[in-house]
Amino acid sequence: MKQNTHVHGRFRNSMSWAGGFSFAETLIGSAVFIVVLLAVLMILDISQRDYASGAAKSDAQQNVRVVLESMARELRMAGYAPSKAGCSPPPVGAVTTLNPLTFRADVDGDNCVDQVIYTFDAPTDTTKPCDVSDPDTIGKITRSVQAWNGANWNPDPPAPTDKFEVAQCVKTVTITYYNKMGVWSPSPLPEDVKRIKISITAEENARGQASHTYTLATDVWLRNL
Secondary structure, three states: OOOEEEEOOEEEEHHHHHOOOOHHHHHHHHHHHHHHHHHHHHHHHHHHHHHHHHHHHHHHHHHHHHHHHHHHHHHHOOOOOOOOOOOOOOOOOOEEEOOOEEEEEOOOOOOOOEEEEEEEEOOOOOOOOOOOOOHHHOOEEEEEEEEEOOOOEEOOOOOHHHOEEEEEOEEEEEEEEEOOOOOEOOOOOHHHOOEEEEEEEEEOOOOOOOOOEEEEEEEEEOOOO
């Protein structure tokens, strides 16, 4: 039923007020919705980028931290001479070569001396950030172990399949050696090494973002010398 309403001295049909939005109102409402939607999408994109960057940073730091802790733990055992017969090589210093870092210790707990080798393979292409799909951009640290068989180290030399990758996206590795007096020496003899500082710089790998590098270091005194 139609009803008349008295407004400002005039009668208007109340049903004429029940119409939909005008075209202009629809355009304005759509524009506001699009602006709000774009703002939400931008916030989500920034959040995703921050999350990816944080995850990449955490991975890079954790990668280096694990390697440093492993190297430090094994180096502290360097020079330990087990007493089990038939598995003791000729006596030499705990550290046998400086590049690659090679030392002797019983790292598997079988009371036989092992020879541990840590090797750094620098990236071939240093102009690009680390990309796991491009081997030329990946710097890596590998670890291999040789066992004494009574006459020789086995395998000697370690085959590529015997080298286990313990860290990747590594940019640089700096190893500083100190003699038995704890004094830095530019070219020490391996058998004179008593203290070793290791610094590793790794690169975060977050696609679509600028790469960043992070450096961690450790200082190890060889206990058994």
